[in-house]
Amino acid sequence: MALPAWVWFLCFFTLPVLWIVYYSFGYKPDIYHPIATDKLSLGSYHEAFSRAFVHVFSQTLQISIIGTSLCLLIAFPFAYWLATRVSPRWRGVLLGLVVVPFFVNFLIRTVGWLILLSPAGPVSSLLQRWGLRSEPLHLLQTRGAVQLGVVYNYLALMILPLFVTLDRLDPAMREASKDLGANRVKTFRQITLPLAAPGIVAGLLLVFIPLTGDYITALVLGGAKGNMAGVVVASQFTIAQDWALGAAQAVILIAMIMGTVAVFGLFAIAIRAIVRVSRRITLPPVAEEAV
Amino acid sequence: MRASSATLPPDMSAEGRAGSVGAGDGSVELVGVTKRFGTVTAVDAIDIRVRPGEFLSLLGPSGCGKTTTLRMLAGFEDPDEGEIRISGRAVQGVPPHRRDVNTVFQNYALFPHMSVSENVAYGLRQMKTDKTEIGRRVGEALEMVKMSRLANRKPREMSGGQQQRVALARALVNRPSLLLLDEPLGALDRKLREEMQIELKLLQSQVGITFIFVTHDQDEALSMSDRIAVMLDGRVEQLADPDTVYDHPRSAFVAGFIGKQNFFEGTSRDRGSVVEGDGWTFRSSLEPIGAVDGRAALAAVRPEAVRVSAQQPSDGRNAISGDLASSSHLGDVIQFVVLTPDRKEVIARLPRPDAPHLDVGGRVWCSWEADHTHVFGAEQVEIVLADPARDEAAAIAG
Numbered sequence: 001m002a003l004p005a006w007v008w009f010l011c012f013f014t015l016p017v018l019w020i021v022y023y024s025f026g027y028k029p030d031i032y033h034p035i036a037t038d039k040l041s042l043g044s045y046h047e048a049f050s051r052a053f054v055h056v057f058s059q060t061l062q063i064s065i066i067g068t069s070l071c072l073l074i075a076f077p078f079a080y081w082l083a084t085r086v087s088p089r090w091r092g093v094l095l096g097l098v099v100v101p102f103f104v105n106f107l108i109r110t111v112g113w114l115i116l117l118s119p120a121g122p123v124s125s126l127l128q129r130w131g132l133r134s135e136p137l138h139l140l141q142t143r144g145a146v147q148l149g150v151v152y153n154y155l156a157l158m159i160l161p162l163f164v165t166l167d168r169l170d171p172a173m174r175e176a177s178k179d180l181g182a183n184r185v186k187t188f189r190q191i192t193l194p195l196a197a198p199g200i201v202a203g204l205l206l207v208f209i210p211l212t213g214d215y216i217t218a219l220v221l222g223g224a225k226g227n228m229a230g231v232v233v234a235s236q237f238t239i240a241q242d243w244a245l246g247a248a249q250a251v252i253l254i255a256m257i258m259g260t261v262a263v264f265g266l267f268a269i270a271i272r273a274i275v276r277v278s279r280r281i282t283l284p285p286v287a288e289e290a291v
Numbered sequence: 292m293r294a295s296s297a298t299l300p301p302d303m304s305a306e307g308r309a310g311s312v313g314a315g316d317g318s319v320e321l322v323g324v325t326k327r328f329g330t331v332t333a334v335d336a337i338d339i340r341v342r343p344g345e346f347l348s349l350l351g352p353s354g355c356g357k358t359t360t361l362r363m364l365a366g367f368e369d370p371d372e373g374e375i376r377i378s379g380r381a382v383q384g385v386p387p388h389r390r391d392v393n394t395v396f397q398n399y400a401l402f403p404h405m406s407v408s409e410n411v412a413y414g415l416r417q418m419k420t421d422k423t424e425i426g427r428r429v430g431e432a433l434e435m436v437k438m439s440r441l442a443n444r445k446p447r448e449m450s451g452g453q454q455q456r457v458a459l460a461r462a463l464v465n466r467p468s469l470l471l472l473d474e475p476l477g478a479l480d481r482k483l484r485e486e487m488q489i490e491l492k493l494l495q496s497q498v499g500i501t502f503i504f505v506t507h508d509q510d511e512a513l514s515m516s517d518r519i520a521v522m523l524d525g526r527v528e529q530l531a532d533p534d535t536v537y538d539h540p541r542s543a544f545v546a547g548f549i550g551k552q553n554f555f556e557g558t559s560r561d562r563g564s565v566v567e568g569d570g571w572t573f574r575s576s577l578e579p580i581g582a583v584d585g586r587a588a589l590a591a592v593r594p595e596a597v598r599v600s601a602q603q604p605s606d607g608r609n610a611i612s613g614d615l616a617s618s619s620h621l622g623d624v625i626q627f628v629v630l631t632p633d634r635k636e637v638i639a640r641l642p643r644p645d646a647p648h649l650d651v652g653g654r655v656w657c658s659w660e661a662d663h664t665h666v667f668g669a670e671q672v673e674i675v676l677a678d679p680a681r682d683e684a685a686a687i688a689g
Contacts, residue, residue: 172400175367178387180414180465181311190413194404215477281408282422283430283442 012058017254024247035243053232055250055255060229063143065210065260067150071158071207072200074151079162082194084171095163106153110220113149113223114140116222141223148218154210154249158203165199194275201268205261212257229253314389315378315500316343317468319364325463326359333359333526336373344648346495346502348512349487351522352548355445357505359632361471366390366504371380374558378468388417393462394471398478401446401455407457408433408442415466435494452483458489463498472504476511488514509549511535521545544665546591552596553637555611559588563666566590569633573609574661581668596663599627601649603656610658613637629657 024044026037047053080191082094101109119136127133139145173195177187215230222228233253236246319341326334327330334356341347347355363375364370368389375382383389393414401410408429415425433439436456446454455475464468476484476491492515495502506512512519513533522528522545528542540546547554557568563574563579566588573590582588592609604610613631620626625646627639639656649655 072449141643170398170400172396173363173400173402175387176394176396176400176402177413178367179365179392180461181388181412183386183388188415191402196404197562279405279409281412283433283439284427285409 011289015187020247022247023243024251026244026247028242028244031241034237034241044244045252047067047245048252050165050250056227056231056232057252059143060212060258061256062252063147063226063228064148064208065220067147067154067211068158068208070147070206071155072204075158075162075203076200077156080168083163083166083169083170085142089109098159107216109221110149110217113145113221117145117148126266130191140221141224141225145220145221146228148225149221150211153214153217156209157206157210160204161199162196163199165202167194187189204264208261209257212260213253229256251258303633311389311391312385312626313377313380313382313468314393315380315468318343318376319362319469319501319503320374320376321360322365322374322376322403324370324375325359326356326368327371330512332525334363334370337522337525337527339520339527339530341501342504342517344499344501346492346504346515346517348504348506348516348519349522350506350509350512350519350548351369351528354523354524356525357507357522358473358669361394361473361503363506364469365392365471376594386496391467391536392469392471393465393467394473395458395462395475396474397447397473399453399458399475401457401461403446406443406445407438407449409434410446410457411461411464413461417538418465425502428464429460435463436460451478452487455479456606459494463500466501468604469501469503471648472502472529474506476506477505477508484511491515498526512679513549521548523548539577540665541590543580543591546665546667551594551640552591552639553594555635557588557590559584559666563668564589567664571609572609575664575666576661577665577670579666583608583668587669591665592663594626594638594640594660595624596659597637597657599629599641599649600647600656600658601653604658608658608660609664610656612654614655615649615655617651618646618649627655629655645684 015106022037023035025042026035027039027041027043028034029036038237056135076224082091114121117139118124119140120136123139124133124137127137128135169192173191174187178184182190213230215228215234218228218231219234222231229249230253233246233249236242236249241244293349319339321337321339323336323338323411324334325336337356337360339347339360349360349479351357359368361372364377365487366382366385366389369384377392397535402413405413411429411432412425415428420428429442432437433442438453438456441449441453441457443491444453446457449457455478459476472491476487479487488511495515504512504515505578509513513536516533518530519536521528521536523544529536529545530629531539531541536545536549543554546552547654549587555566555568555571557571557573557574559564559565559569559579562584565574566582567592569572575590576643579588590609598608599615603612611631613629613635616630616636617658618625618627620643624640627646627649628642629637629639631637639657
């Protein structure tokens with residue numbers, strides 16, 4: 001039964017990725033052809049690691065780490081409140097509101113921010129009317145706009161898995177913890193947080209991975225200052241027609257995502273190991289009981 | 292004051308959680324305690340006094356307020372009116388984590404990410420207990436519930452009965468003044484439940500901690516409790532020892548809820564000493580409760596007080612005749628169901644050696660003594676007639 005899924009994965013995921021890796025060792029022969037693979041070399045990688053591109057990559061990583069962290073910081077209190085304090089009827093309504101933006105196309109949603117953030121838009125004019133600014137506010141084409149845009153575009157992907165795990169968490173767990181003498185902070189740290197960990201991990205992955213590769217948000221809101229790797233890769237394929245360089249950059253982007261996930265994963269595993277060791281109880285030896 | 296404390300190992304006595312409210316002898320007083328949820332009054336001005344070291348059951352159908360009462364004692368709910376004192380100290384506004392009270396939850400609520408010993412150690416660790424001391428006391432607590440061998444298991448790797456024992460150890464290891472148990476045996480199968488009833492009672496007499504046990508299972512309450520508070524609609528109908536509750540119910544509801552009862556609806560005469568119905572007249576030598584002559588009344592008799600015979604009894608006992616609808620084995624007793632001419636079922640239970648051999652379908656007589664006949668007044672009739680629905684609701688609520 002799992003065979004169709006494997007075939008699907010092989011044809012539409014593994015093979016294309018391997019194709020890209022293969023292209024990344026090629027070169028651009030002349031202005032009329034985007035790719036040639038008769039001679040394989042690391043030339044594209046050499047080019048991809050030039051100073052300008054490295055700057056874009058590090059900026060991408062910063063935007064995605066800050067963006068993912070902001071999503072977690074905003075989503076966790078909301079999901080916790082939704083799962084534990086809100087009545088089931090309102091819970092459905094609020095969850096619906098979280099999902100509503102998804103009914104609108106990703107690009108349209110992002111373009112919406114163009115209007116909001118433009119120098120003549122509502123944010124700028126309100127600030128001016130209240131006397132907080134004397135001249136129109138230029139938010140577009142900045143890194144801040146991209147940062148705001150990605151948090152907006154990916155927040156729901158953090159809220160949903162967090163809500164599911166927190167909603168499934170038996171309220172009796174928190175009550176048992178308090179009953180045993182832990183206050184709210186200790187209960188949160190020792191019970192709620194570890195039991196919500198799978199949801200947190202799912203949310204972080206769901207947000208971090210597509211966010212790092214995102215190029216629409218950066219393209220619409222970022223301009224030159226808010227450039228992200230996704231925009232650069234796309235432009236190599238579409239505008240510059242240098243597929244070898246684009247493929248090499250894409251491979252570096254994938255490696256960067258996997259590397260970051262691995263580093264944070266190892267970090268999380270280390271923390272968990274420390275917590276487990278500190279929690280361990282050594283029982284005094286007991287005489288073998290006859291049961 | 293605990294009669295049983297002489298048998299205790301020295302350090303398992305209830306010495307109380309240091310610095311928490313309610314540490315002490317473990318007496319509990321609820322004075323005029325009321326709790327409302329919106330327009331529903333869940334607990335209605337109840338007064339209960341629990342003695343130190345007592346095993347008290349709160350018994351009643353679902354929705355009777357027993358769980359709400361327990362949650363107010365634990366600190367998860369605050370009463371709207373009245374006062375709760377634990378070990379003589381008022382606990383209003385004291386959060387659960389600062390009360391010298393521990394709870395065994397209905398579905399145990401063991402922490403799934405911790406091993407058995409880590410679960411049991413949880414309470415001690417919150418109190419910043421020394422690590423070797425934690426190890427020693429967790430070891431003792433696990434030994435007490437015979438779970439030492441499974442100390443490193445995770446909750447999901449254990450059966451319901453084993454989880455139950457761990458939950459008990461996790462609560463008792465803190466040596467609270469008061470232990471609350473919220474239907475802790477509800478999820479176990481019948482045989483295991485009966486075993487655990489005996490063990491729980493034994494354990495309680497060992498540790499000498501006050502136990503307040505919530506259940507809707509009357510057998511459980513009868514077999515374990517020093518006293519039972521029978522609750523209905525947020526009020527305490529009767530608070531007495533099991534014998535008194537069983538033999539001298541103070542209301543028709545208590546009579547019907549505890550054990551099986553045959554009820555006959557008729558009219559009260561002679562200051563409640565006689566109830567007259569359609570074709571029958573029953574005498575009672577017991578104190579009638581709430582009966583007014585000339586008005587509706589209930590005569591009640593327990594199945595084990597009813598004798599079944601083929602001949603009409605001649606010795607002046609209360610008697611009614613009918614067709615024998617069935618006779619069935621209930622283990623050590625035989626249960627007869629007799630249908631009277633007005634389609635009323637009368638149930639009789641006799642120990643097997645005493646049970647007569649009667650043909651199903653034949654005409655028989657049910658008879659019983661006047662001193663086994665309880666009489667309840669008219670206002671109780673309604674409660675009893677609504678009783679089957681209550682039983683059902685309680686069974687669903689589990």
